[in-house]
Amino acid sequence: MAYRVRLPRDTLTREQIVRTAIELLDEEGLDGLNMRSLGGRLGTAATAVYWHVKSKDNLILLAGDHVWDEVELPDPDAVGWRTAATVMATGLHAMFGRHPWLVQAFGSHLFYGPGKARHDDRSLAVYEAAGFEGARADLAAATVFTFVLGNVLGASAEVSLTRRLGRDGADAEALTRDTMARASEVAMGFPRLRARLEAPSGMDHAVHTAHAAAPDQTFEFGLQALLDGLEGRLSAAGVA
Template sequence: MPRDTLTQEQIVRTAVELLDDEGLEGLNMRSLGKRLGAAATAVYWHVKNKDDLVLLAADRVWQEIELPALDADDWRETATVTADRLHAMLVRHPWLVQAIGSHLLYGTGKARYDDHLLGVFETAGFTPQEADRAAGALVTYVLGNALGTSAVASLTRKLRRAGEDAEGMLSQTLAKAAEVAEPFPRLRERLGTSAAAEYGEAPDGSYAAGLRALLDGLRPGGADTAPGTARTAGDAAR
């Protein structure tokens, strides 16, 4: 595809697909150009470098999140939906958790989400400072829960690139973990059940239970909003 027929939209969309398949470590201009049917140099007419491309791709996936209407009467349900949709997006695009840890990300998609999340709490009567802290706690919680999916995806790609049997290696790791846990009764019991069948997986329902507990502890003017207890939503996602 000649450079004059490429658009930034095509490039960013294809970059997201490549990132979903290969992660941050698999994104380079040569691979991207191959997917686009264009020379790698043609991409540089539309994006400055790889970091710029990651920034654009990240903002595109933030735009995928459908934001619920604000509701002062049932703000916890609104916050739950807002968190769940962020979590689902991060699971669809596990490379974004990696990017948050290694790139300075910003853009209209992320700003749109952050602003709406602050609105969820301010509509419920939180002060701006309380809303900052509540939003920061929620985003940090969601990011932490998406980390396992991101780590497994990255590890699986790494093993496959090395020519290893990824599934077999993970099974061996679980077996070794069970041996290490043998002297510890609580771990031994859990590693012997189907709940431990997946590497890095939390027990079923952990995410929902934790989110419910977090939101139950938040209220306008509550003790949870003491100074320094949480970061702002923007800080948490950087």
């Protein structure tokens, strides 16, 4: 038995463990990640996994940093700062959408590592290329990041809720329909919400109301409006 445990430990790599952990997190969320399940996917004992990553929290940090490499980092000198900012923010938004557990983990973990540092460094380069200097570049980058993160919170919460209801044996679809109906009843008491519910696209608005999700194209609209504002500040300061 001891020999069978040591052999996988020697043949496993941290890269294999992290990639498999990401797959498990994508499917099961933070609550579904445990060393026993991960070891089962890897065909090894949980003790072999611990030998490489030390703890579950450390594994989440490693997995969280790894997925930052999925975000494209264009060169602002080659494509222009605004195009680079749009590509990076859109890529970050898509990455969070693929890995909703990472959005949840921001509430309980402080992420760091080469993947995130590489992204953050390029983000600062983008806003420095725009004309922001020093702390103002930090503020611009942080403002766009916060916008992206806030935009994906609703979708991440919906994934988490649906998964939790499934584990509890509840009918997630039926509960969602019931919640939508209740939310629509409340919204009917407010004139602007009622007008939208009574419009041909009212059912879509009922969905948004129930899940606190954003209407279609909200991210694209908000991002460009935010970049317009940053560009406007540069123009007012005589930079752009």
